Amino acid sequence: xxxxxxxxxxxxxxxxxxxxxxxxxxxxxxxxxxxxxxxxxxxxxxxxxxxxxxxxxxxxxxxxxxxxxxxxxxxxxxxxxxxxxxxxxxxxxxxxxxxxxxxxxxxxxxxxxxxxxxxxxxxxxxxxxxxxxxxxxxxxxxxxxxxxxxxxxxxxxxxxxxxxxxxxxxxxxxxxxxxxxxxxxxxxxxxxxxxxxxxxxxxxxxxxxxxxxxxxxxxxxxxxxxxxxxxxxxxxxxxxxxxxxxxxxxxxxxxxxxxxxxxxxxxxxxxxxxxxxxxxxxxxxxxxxxxxxxxxxxxxxxxxxxxxxxxxxxxxxxxxxxxxxxxxxxxxxxxxxxxxxxxxxxxxxxxxxx
Ligand SMILES: Cc1cc2nc3c(=O)[nH]c(=O)nc-3n(C[C@H](O)[C@H](O)[C@H](O)COP(=O)(O)O)c2cc1C
Numbered sequence: 001x002x003x004x005x006x007x008x009x010x011x012x013x014x015x016x017x018x019x020x021x022x023x024x025x026x027x028x029x030x031x032x033x034x035x036x037x038x039x040x041x042x043x044x045x046x047x048x049x050x051x052x053x054x055x056x057x058x059x060x061x062x063x064x065x066x067x068x069x070x071x072x073x074x075x076x077x078x079x080x081x082x083x084x085x086x087x088x089x090x091x092x093x094x095x096x097x098x099x100x101x102x103x104x105x106x107x108x109x110x111x112x113x114x115x116x117x118x119x120x121x122x123x124x125x126x127x128x129x130x131x132x133x134x135x136x137x138x139x140x141x142x143x144x145x146x147x148x149x150x151x152x153x154x155x156x157x158x159x160x161x162x163x164x165x166x167x168x169x170x171x172x173x174x175x176x177x178x179x180x181x182x183x184x185x186x187x188x189x190x191x192x193x194x195x196x197x198x199x200x201x202x203x204x205x206x207x208x209x210x211x212x213x214x215x216x217x218x219x220x221x222x223x224x225x226x227x228x229x230x231x232x233x234x235x236x237x238x239x240x241x242x243x244x245x246x247x248x249x250x251x252x253x254x255x256x257x258x259x260x261x262x263x264x265x266x267x268x269x270x271x272x273x274x275x276x277x278x279x280x281x282x283x284x285x286x287x288x289x290x291x292x293x294x295x296x297x298x299x300x301x302x303x304x305x306x307x308x309x310x311x312x313x314x315x316x317x318x319x320x321x322x323x324x325x326x327x328x329x330x331x332x333x334x335x336x337x338x339x340x341x342x343x344x345x346x347x348x349x350x351x352x353x354x
Contacts, residue, residue, distance in 0.1 A: 002241045003215055005137025005169035007066050007092060009036045009241065013230045013258050016172075016221060016245035017041045017070045017095070017141070021305075024061050025288035025298075029281060030248060034255040037066050039141075039172075039243070042097040042111065045073030045082035060090050068093035068139060072100060074109045074120075076127035083128045087136055093169070094132050096125060098159065099141045101178045112178035116146040118155045122162045129166045137169035141221075144175040144190045152177065164198065164216050172243050174221040186222025191237035194218055199238070219243055227257035227269055250308025252281060278312055279340035286332050295329050302332065313339060 002009040014037035015022060015030045027038040040058075047054025048071075058069065069091035073079035083094045098121055100111025114121040129138050140163050145152030163171050175190035176182065195218050220239035224230055225247040233242050248254050253273045260268035273281070285305060289298035306323025313319045322335040 002217065003169075004037070004066075004093065004139070004217065005215070006135055007037075007137065009066075011036050011259060011262055012234060012241040013244055013255070014038060014241060015248055015255075016243040017068075017097070018245055018249065019100075021249055023289070023292060023301075024064055025285055025292055026249075026305075027064055027067070028061065028288055029252045029285050030255055031063065032284070033252040034259045035244075035248075035252070037068070038064070039068040039095055040070050042070045042072040042100055043082070043086075044110075045071055045075075045079040048082040048085045049078060055085070058086065058089055065090075066092040068095040070095040070097050070141065071128070072097040072110045073124070074114075076123045079124050080127040080131035083131045083138075087132055091136075093137045093139055094128060095172075096128055096138070096140045099143045099174055099178075101143065101181045112143050112146070115143065115155055115159065115178060116152065118158045121159045125159070125162055125166055125168070129168065138167075139170045139172065140168055141172045141174070143178050144173060144187065145177050147177050147179040160194075160198070169215065170217040170219055170240070172219040172221050174243075176222060188220070188222070188233060188237050191218070191220045191233070191239055195238035217241065221245060227254050227261050230258050231261055250305055250311065253277070273312055275313070275340055275342055278309065279336055282306070282309060282332075282336055282340065286329070290329065296327075299327050299329065299332065302326065306332075306335070315339060 002012050015027060015035045017039040019041040022038065022041050030038060043058060044054065048058060060067065069086035071079050071082050071086070071094065073082065086094055097111050098114050102111070109117060109120065114124065125140065132138055142156070142159070145156040160171065173191060173194060175187040198218065217240040219241045220233050220237055221243040224233065224242060224244050229247070230242045230244065233239060244254060257269045286298060286302050289302055293301055303323055303326055306326065307320045310316045310319035310323060319335070319339045322339065326332050326335060
């Protein structure tokens with residue numbers, strides 16, 4: 001059991017925020033495959049405050065719980081106001097993004113850029129915690145720092161100590177630097193050191209760190225491509241739970257495989273999805289996406305998912321090509337009827353991004 005403020009997760013993994021992907025459709029598909037908890041993509045505070053489309057997009061499906069609404073912003077008052085809006089919409093957890101490396105975001109001092117402005121990041125963390133009712137947990141997503149300099153590491157720890165002091169329930173750390181973006185590996189060793197530094201051993205009656213908050217949890221992110229990676233990260237770093245990101249795009253089966261590992265069913269953990277299972281998920285995901293975005297929007301949105309899903313198919317290259325050409329629901333169904341009716345088993349796949 002993983003504690004997250006007043007929530008508990010029955011398994012130590014969840015679906016990450018993934019801008020452009022992790023909408024309600026992807027989240028609901030993940031939940032149907034055993035994902036216990038999801039984080040939204042980062043929402044800009046001002047879009048929520050302005051109302052209209054930004055606010056509409058944040059509305060929740062009753063089946064989409066528990067869920068963290070992730071916020072990104074530059075000004076404490078705005079992000080605090082947006083946090084209250086999300087609480088009003090029924091979000092179970094409010095998550096602050098101090099991780100996004102995208103340039104247009106950094107130029108405006110949001111996301112990961114705030115890691116080199118610790119006083120601003122701390123003011124945001126303070127404002128959000130104060131704005132949110134005490135029974136609603138707050139969490140934060142961080143990268144390991146702006147870059148590899150000692151100043152960046154010092155700034156990270158300055159912020160991290162405040163995360164704990166202000167009563168945040170958990171921090172998800174992606175141990176790549178902001179400058180690193182996605183180049184090179186995620187430094188799991190950083191996670192291990194962080195866990196050792198900030199978590200007192202449960203057997204110890206005397207806290208061994210200056211921040212002995214027993215309910216605070218460190219979660220890990222980075223280079224999780226398979227269900228086995230989730231458990232390797234936990235074993236190697238000691239994080240309480242693992243955020244599954246690129247490894248679950250077009251691969252909701254990873255959640256069922258994680259559950260299978262957790263129960264010791266290694267056959268199920270290694271079983272790739274059959275063509276029939278793939279077809280069903282592709283139908284469900286498209287239908288959920290249509291409800292959210294309409295047929296035209298869903299057809300555009302689902303192309304990129306189709307490419308990712310195609311990697312499970314024995315004829316992956318042709319399937320991907322067919323998905324890329326989809327403009328309508330009929331064309332989506334034609335791809336399924338062409339490629340997803342045969343009985344042969346699916347291929348085990350290598351999910352690592354190229
Ligand atoms: C396309 C894309 C969009 C992302 N959007 C978000 C986001 O909105 N919020 C967030 O916290 N992280 C976001 N991330 C970061 C992931 O949650 C995760 O930390 C990162 O991909 C490292 O994990 P991985 O190597 O296992 O993919 C995004 C990553 C990608 C690739």
